[in-house]
Amino acid sequence: MQDAEKWVQVDMGWRVPIEKNALLPCSDDFNAIGAGFGFPVRFKIEVCDDPEFKTGVTLHWRRHDETFMNDFRNRGLRHFVSVSGKDGGIAGRYVRVTAVKLASRQNDFIFALAELQVFEADGKNLALGKPVTALDSIEAPRRAGGRRISPMASRPSRSRRAKRKCSCRSGRRCCSGSPTIR
Numbered sequence: 001m002q003d004a005e006k007w008v009q010v011d012m013g014w015r016v017p018i019e020k021n022a023l024l025p026c027s028d029d030f031n032a033i034g035a036g037f038g039f040p041v042r043f044k045i046e047v048c049d050d051p052e053f054k055t056g057v058t059l060h061w062r063r064h065d066e067t068f069m070n071d072f073r074n075r076g077l078r079h080f081v082s083v084s085g086k087d088g089g090i091a092g093r094y095v096r097v098t099a100v101k102l103a104s105r106q107n108d109f110i111f112a113l114a115e116l117q118v119f120e121a122d123g124k125n126l127a128l129g130k131p132v133t134a135l136d137s138i139e140a141p142r143r144a145g146g147r148r149i150s151p152m153a154s155r156p157s158r159s160r161r162a163k164r165k166c167s168c169r170s171g172r173r174c175c176s177g178s179p180t181i182r
Contacts, residue, residue: 002041002102006111009096009135010127016120017091020083021060026113027077035076037110040099044068045082047092051133058090068100092164095127150172 019180025036045060046053060082072080084090095118118127 001103002136003100004102004109005098005100006040006102006135007096007098008032008111008113008116008132009053009094009134010116011049011131012093012095012118012126015049015093016118016126017089018047018095018118018126019061019123020081020119021095022082022115023080023097023113023117024073024117025077025079025109025159026112026114036074038103038105038110039072039074040097040101040111041071041103042101043067043072043099043111044127046096046098047090049093050097051094053094053096056092058092060084060090060095071101073101082132083108094178114117 001025025039027035028037047058047060049055050056065165095116097113097116099111102111116132120126146165
């Protein structure tokens, strides 16, 4: 279902002030799938100290009207960046991207990111190498000549609440759909 919610979050390890977030789209040359593969049509970015996102949730509101209130068109490989600013007052341990309208695929709907980046004021990517949790995921091997992608598909899982703990294999790329399962 296109309106199934899927999410991915990164644990920075402690509460940190957040200057900006960047979402990097996936790309896949197989069967002409193309750039921006699986990038969500509607989504929100939230920050919290609670890993379950039940209390104390702060919406990263910049550009929210573009991404949640309206359909966000696939921009290929252009990064999506949302800046809170140095005095934006956004801080937390966890950053979560929730897709509320999934991208269309041949026979289903998916949510896929190549990387979720979280930056502090000095430009350091705090999410680099940090643990990632996703509602669910599908693993796929690297294709010859392409970078590894693996979308979160809107297919029934054993448990809709199932969570997978994961971390970057390369130390460089984390993805909602292609985390390394521990």
